[in-house]
Amino acid sequence: MAPSTVAEHAPAAAGQQPALDVVRHYGELLERDDPLPAPVAAVETLAELVSRSDSSTIQELLALLDHASAQLAAASFNPVSAQSGTALFMRYLTLQRPPPEMSFAEFKRELVGRAREFVRGSGRSREVIAANMSNFIQDGNTILVHSYSRVVIQALVFAASVQKKRFQVYVTESRPFGLGLKTQAALDKAGIPCVVVLDSAVAYIMAKCDMAVVGAEAVCESGGLVNFIGGYQMAIAAKALGKPFYALAESFKFTRLFPLSQYDLPSSLPSAPLAFPSLDEVESRDAKTVPSTPVRPMIHSKMPEPLVMSDQATRQNPILDYTTPDQITLIVSDVGVLTPSGVSDALFAAYGG
DSSP states (O other), X not given: OOOOOHHHHOOOOTTSOOOOOHHHHXXXXXXXXXXXXXHHHHHHHHHHHHHHOOOOSHHHHHHHHHHHHHHHHHHOSSHHHHHHHHHHHHHHHHTOOOOTTSOHHHHHHHHHHHHHHHHHHTHHHHHHHHHHHGGGOOTTOEEEEOSOOHHXXXXXXXXXXXXXXXXXXXXXXXTTTTHHXXXXXXXXXXXXXXXXXXXXXXXXXXXXXXXXXXXXXXXXTTSOEEEETTXXXXXXXXXXXXXXXXXXXXXXXXXXXXXXXXXXXXXXXXXXXXXXXXXXXXXXXXXXXXXXXXXXXXXXXXXXXXXXXXXXXXXXXXXXXXXXXXXXXXXXXXXXXXXXXXXXXXXXXXXXX
């Protein structure tokens, strides 16, 4: 049975707005042509829920938002990003109390207005990060970036177009979605030389690079990063070759999560990634012939058709990984340039003890 939604528990009365399906609304925000960052989409979803709710007390509103937050986390492939947004919204709400002269309906309207002001202004965080990161980029640098990150692209474009710095970029292909190709297209449009490299070529190309730069899905209290798969191996290669590894992340991605390993990240999937099938499942598979080896023996030989993973096999692989704080040089954010240990101080300032 599918998990219940807020909409199922709050039928609309005559003359009221229809109840909100928070999971659908959140999904639509993330599937737009220019999607909101997941934490910002979560804040916008909760703001919309508050605007439609008929709650008359703080306690009722908190219960409604707690339930909605749990739904978003359960339905998200990456619950960490959703939780960082919902936790931020809930923390703001718990610090607010309507003055005696303000009705609760007015208080809710003010809360929604402040939340949507945050959503509209979230893009300014990337502008601050771009300015902060530009101090680390020098003429003639070769930079390795991972997958696709709006804040990384904005920082590179700022350094190239505003500060007139000249540098070149390698970007990982970022299987299985090939997001590195989108990064290449964006940098080509900005006139920045960019080459896509295989994910398996990260260690090969690292020696030619002056630094590695990544974005983040979330920044943990430990100072580690939750990122698209492949970020951790890039950080390991950078440290092994003595290259600085910079993470660019907006402060709304900071989350009170303290994983100790790759396998401590919250997941809404029914089984762990890369789990082995049972013997019965192996024996029940259809017998397949062993394919021929794709080869390109001569310079002028055509490229062979590659062997590709099935959709089911791809789905069984992880999409996110955790980069431990000891691999990270600095975290460049809109609240300053931080060491990994400085993230806990920023979270303490936002959330208290």
